Amino acid sequence: MKGLIFTEFLEMVELKFGYEVFDRVTSLPSLKNHGAYTSVGNYPHGEMLKMIDELHGAVDLPHKALILAFAEWLFGAFIRVHPEFFERIDNSFDFLYGIETVIHTEVRRLYPDARLPDFECERRSENELVMDYSSWRPFADLAEGLILASSAHFKENIEVIHEPGPTDDGRSARFILRKLP
Numbered sequence: 327m328k329g330l331i332f333t334e335f336l337e338m339v340e341l342k343f344g345y346e347v348f349d350r351v352t353s354l355p356s357l358k359n360h361g362a363y364t365s366v367g368n369y370p371h372g373e374m375l376k377m378i379d380e381l382h383g384a385v386d387l388p389h390k391a392l393i394l395a396f397a398e399w400l401f402g403a404f405i406r407v408h409p410e411f412f413e414r415i416d417n418s419f420d421f422l423y424g425i426e427t428v429i430h431t432e433v434r435r436l437y438p439d440a441r442l443p444d445f446e447c448e449r450r451s452e453n454e455l456v457m458d459y460s461s462w463r464p465f466a467d468l469a470e471g472l473i474l475a476s477s478a479h480f481k482e483n484i485e486v487i488h489e490p491g492p493t494d495d496g497r498s499a500r501f502i503l504r505k506l507p
Contacts (some may be wrong), residue, residue, distance in 0.1 A: 329367035338399040359441045397471020418476040453505040464496030
């Protein structure tokens with residue numbers, strides 16, 4: 327998993343929950359990198375899962391709430407780091423529909439070793455988009471949070487229905503997005 331995800335997660339932890347929680351999360355003996363990450367490195371996604379578990383224990387918030395908060399934070403980082411992905415796009419459906427063909431294509435060009443999730447999109451109507459998520463990592467909740475953050479960024483009211491995918495373990499999901507008035 328790209329280090330940018332780790333560095334942004336830890337920055338969020340420190341700023342939202344304080345240094346003591348940050349220290350607790352990064353001091354786990356099971357972390358191979360001892361809580362030290364660079365934005366350009368590659369790290370095992372299991373370390374992120376361990377840190378989320380530890381954050382949950384430290385702040386007593388549900389895992390999903392923490393992941394959704396992180397997704398909102400991460401979306402802001404994506405805007406900051408890659409503003410070109412947001413240029414000339416004025417709505418979340420166009421942005422989300424282009425994740426696989428535009429964004430992931432460019433990420434793979436920049437980072438050939440990146441293992442990205444796959445998104446298959448189907449536009450059912452002007453007001454409905456279906457996104458099928460699949461990954462070898464169990465981060466469907468993070469994908470949902472990024473979808474919600476996209477809706478907020480484009481100032482749209484979108485209902486997101488999150489259905490478990492065939493693996494039923496966070497490695498796959500179907501998201502049905504409906505624009506609301």
